[in-house]
Amino acid sequence: MNKLCMLLTFCLWCVMSYAGQDDPQVKGRLIDAESGAAIDFADVFLFRTGETQPVKQTFPDKSGVFGFTDVSDGNYTLMVRLVGYDIYASQPLQITAQARINLGEVRLKPLETGLAEVEVVAEKRQLVYKLDKKVVEASSNMMGSGGSAVDILENTPSIRVDAEGEVTFRGSSGFLVYIDGKPSIFTGTQALEQVPAGQIENIEIITTPSAKHDTEGDVGIINIITKKHFLKGLSGMVNLSGSTWLTRRGDFLLNQQNNRSHWFIGGQWSDKLTRSHSEKQSTTLYGADSFSWDADGSSVGNRFNHSLKAGWGLDLDKTDLEITVEGGHGGRTHDEDMDYRETQLVSGQSPVSAQYKNRNEFENSEDFGQGTIQLGHRFNEEGHQLEASFYYKYGGNSLEYSLNELNDMQGNRQDGMCYYESEYRKTLRGNLDYTLPLFGKAKLEAGYQYSSYLEDGDYEMAWWNPSTGQLEKQPEAYNTFYFREALNSVYAILSGSWKQMEAQVGLRGEHTYTRLTSSIPDASRTNKRFEVFPSVHVGYNLPHEQRLQVAYSYRTTRPQLWFMEPYITYNDFYSAVIGNPDIRPEYINSFEMNYRKAFGENQVSATLFHRSRKDKIERLRVPYTEGVTLDSMANVGRDYSTGLELSVSLHPVRWWNTTVNGNVYHYLVKNELSAGGKKESSTNYDILWNNLFTLGKYTRLQLDGSFVGPSVTTQGRTDSYWYANVAVRHQLFDRRLTATLAFKDIFRSAYYVNDIQTSDLRLLTKIRPRYPQILLTISYTFNSFKSKASQEKEDRNELFEGARN
Incomplete structure (x- = not known):
């Protein structure tokens, strides 16, 4: 820890030393002349008097503040350009190395007439x-x-x-x-x-x-x-889609921008379905005895959300207020129909075989409501500001439900069971963030956060009674639980830039309190801990349009409630699950180094990364009873991922953009639960090839191909697979109406295989998505609901977000 503190102190000193030498010679803040709102997406140029090419270019930050440094002595004119606004040109500016010019608020006037007749169409970088x-x-x-x-x-x-x-x-x-x-x-x-x-x-x-x-x-x-609206008046969008899998989605969003205020209302009805065919094989060993089964059948999953949202905001000269609310019903379901063939072999006896039809219904859903209040105040144009936010969410009528029916081949019920888990959930979160400019481009950010999660509920189970023909609750299986997690966090970040360098060093402290109360004897737990999490980000702009950045952060994964629930639940007749109340958090060290180089409209990017994880949490599967496996969460040990991400973006001809994204990494997992610390490793890789073709002014064609390599897990491996997609988009009515037709997995090559093998268990699962999946989407936008035009910009002289020339 002492070495870490010394390293952070040294980095902070370097940032402050560099930043102190880089005070902007010219600065100002862009605002809308009518609404007074900050403008964070304009092009700002600096011209030497008598010349037609700019000597400097920059962009404002999210508060509208911009600045220029390293400007040679002379007379200059500052120009601001933004689609939809009149061009701004300053009075002549006499700049010297010692002079500091503050233009204050630079007001851009919206144009009275639009520019619909002038249209520049460009493809954004993926x-x-x-x-x-x-x-x-x-x-x-x-x-x-x-x-x-x-x-x-x-x-x-x-x-x-x-x-x-x-x-x-x-x-x-x-x-x-x-x-x-x-x-x-x-x-x-x-x-x-x-x-x-x-x-x-x-x-x-x-x-x-x-x-x-x-x-x-x-x-x-x-x-x-x-997406956000940014021009005055009423704007909106409507999206409708459906597929051959019976997926259906409809959503809308309306926005009204006034001089000082804005409001929005939106909603969606979404049923995202997955359809597949599954094959499973299982063998469990009990000494000299064994129990085997194989199954095949179909399944349908649905992730759904039926909700409405609304919000209102007030934009004053230095203060912003926004209030949003949302409510609805959401969750997921999964239905599966499988034919099972099982064989039981007991030493010294003849094999016993049977066939069944198993139907499984699963649902996890809730009614929810949430609200957010955000307030921000700017003390000046240099970035001195204070922001506060409050978030609350309530989940009621929450239900986790699973029903299993075991029938003979004629459809007569032989057995059955179901479980119910009802609960309510509360999430509370409050933030206070403060930003203080120091000198030059250095700034200090600090803040406090409180967050709390509470879940209270009970669990009950029912089994089929053949004599009554009913599902009857089992009193001995009834359990209650209560879980609360509260975090108090503080952080401080010092950042700055100097010429081609930018750096950021931060430290976060978190106090965590968790309490799990269960009706099961000796299963209740209370934990308290305080931890420190550092982060470092450094970047440098190299000659010839090259960029290099290095980053490190220390992170954690805290166990969720379902990791810890100390009672047994059944997914179906062949698999059960139990939580582990003594599960510990994971701790992760993450390193990255990214290199980029641009060649005109082409770009190459490579990211080298390494991640080491302590107390890795993973679900382990072991034999439980005859033919039944038991899943439980455990801290299995450590794992390491070291690899390279490579992205090449090319624009060979005007009508064709192509991008190849590759990822390869070596994965090593050390299972410390096994005798001798068993190790498993693999070289994981995947390749994505994306092609975008311009077939006309309003028509685009996209063709994708993906290959995903094999990987290991603590108890087995997953196989490789590949798939290809194609989509065509056509726009009508001045691009306001868009129709997109997508064909997914056009060669029906996606085939997912997962293989678990231990000394006493073998479970092989194969899943193939239903074919075909064809999706049609119709989208309509009106008025000014478009992306900010200059968000498509990429300043190759700008090193990072927040860096300015």
Whole structure:
């Protein structure tokens, strides 16, 4: 710890030393002349008097503040350009090395007439790298049309989506999901499925989050940025989609922008279905005896969200207020019909065989309501500001339900069981963030966060009684539980830039309190701990359009409630689950180094990463009773991932953009629960080839191909698979109406295989998605509901987000 503190102190000193030498010679703040709102997306140029080419170019930050440094002595004119606004040109400026010119508020006047007759169409980069994150551009991926954030991320390096629609990143499902910087109502894949693709501007993948962010999630944070309106008047969008899998989704969003205020209302009805055919084989050993079964059948899954949302905001000169509310019903279901053939072999006896039909119904859903209040105040134009937010979410009528029916081949019920888990959930979160400019481009950020999660409920189980023909509750299986987790967090970040260098050093302290109360004897637990999480980000702009950045963060994954529930539940007649109240958090060290080089419209990016994880949490499967396996969560040991992500973006001809994303990493897991510390390793890799063709002014064609390599787990491995997709998009009525037709897995090559092998268990699972999957999406936008024009810019002289020339 002493060495770490010395390293952080040295880095802080370096940042402050460099930053102190780089005070802007010219600065100002852009605002809308009518509304007074900050403008954070204009092009700002500096021209030497008598010359027609700018000598400097920059962009404002999110508060509208811009600045120029390293300007040679002379006379200059500052110009600001933004579509929809009149061009601004300053009076002549006399700049010297000692002079500091503060232009104050630079007011841009909106044009009275639009520029609809002048249209510049350009394709955005699919992937943009910044200091502490990479940004996935949603509009460049037609495969996501009519889907959700999952469908957009499916074409991203290191992201995998399995046959059940579950998302993993670099082999892990341990990520947090935020929407516009606020925590999602749901978690993991379910959270990503709730956001319609048509309302997404871009997705930020923060793999080495700074100390300002939550420390939860071993592979970081996925932050979904939704589309915003920015011109006066009423704007809106409507998206409708359906597929051959009977997936259906409809969503709308209306926005009204006034001089000082704005409001919005939106909603969605989404049923995202997955359909597949499964084959399973299992063998469990009990000494000299064995029990084997094989099964095949079909399954249908649905992730649904039926909700409404609304919000109102006030934009004053220095103060912003926004209030949002949302409510609805969401969750997921899974129905499976399987034919089972089982054989029991007892030593010295003849094999006994039987055939059954098993039907399984599963649902996990809740009614939810949430509200958010955000308040921000700017003390000056230099970035001195204070922000506060409060978030509350209530989940009621929450139900986790599973029903299993075991019938003979004629359809007569032979056995049955079901379980019910009802609960309510409360989430509370409050943030206070303060930013203080120091000198030059150095600034100090500090803040406090309180978050609390509470879940209270009970569990009961019923078994089939052949004599009564009814499912009867089992009193001995009834359990109650109560879980609360509270975190108090403080953080401090010092950052700055000097010429071609930018650096950021942060430290976060978290006090965690968890309490689990159960009616099962000796299963209640209370834990308290205080931990420190550092982060470091450093970047440098090399000659010839090259960029290099290095990052480190220390993170954790805290056990969720279902990891700890100390009672047995049955997924079906052949598999049971029990929690582990003594499960410990994971701790992760994450390192990254990214290199980028641009060649005109082409770009190459390479990211070297290493992640080491202590107390890895994984689900282990062991024999339980005859033919039944038992899953439990355990801290199995350590794992290590070391690899390279490579992205090559090319524009060979005007009508063709192509991107190849590759990812290869060596994965090693040390199972410390096994005698001698068993090790398993594999070289994991995947390749994505994305092609976008311009067939006409209003028509685009997209063709994707993906290959996902094999991987190991603590108890087995998954096989490789590949698939290809194609989509065509056509726009009508001045691009206001868009129709997209997508064909997924066109060669029916996706085949997911998972193999678990231990000394006394073998379980082989094969899943093939139902064919075909064809998705049609119709989208309509009106008025000014378009992306900010200059968000498509990429300043190759700008090193990172927040860096200015």
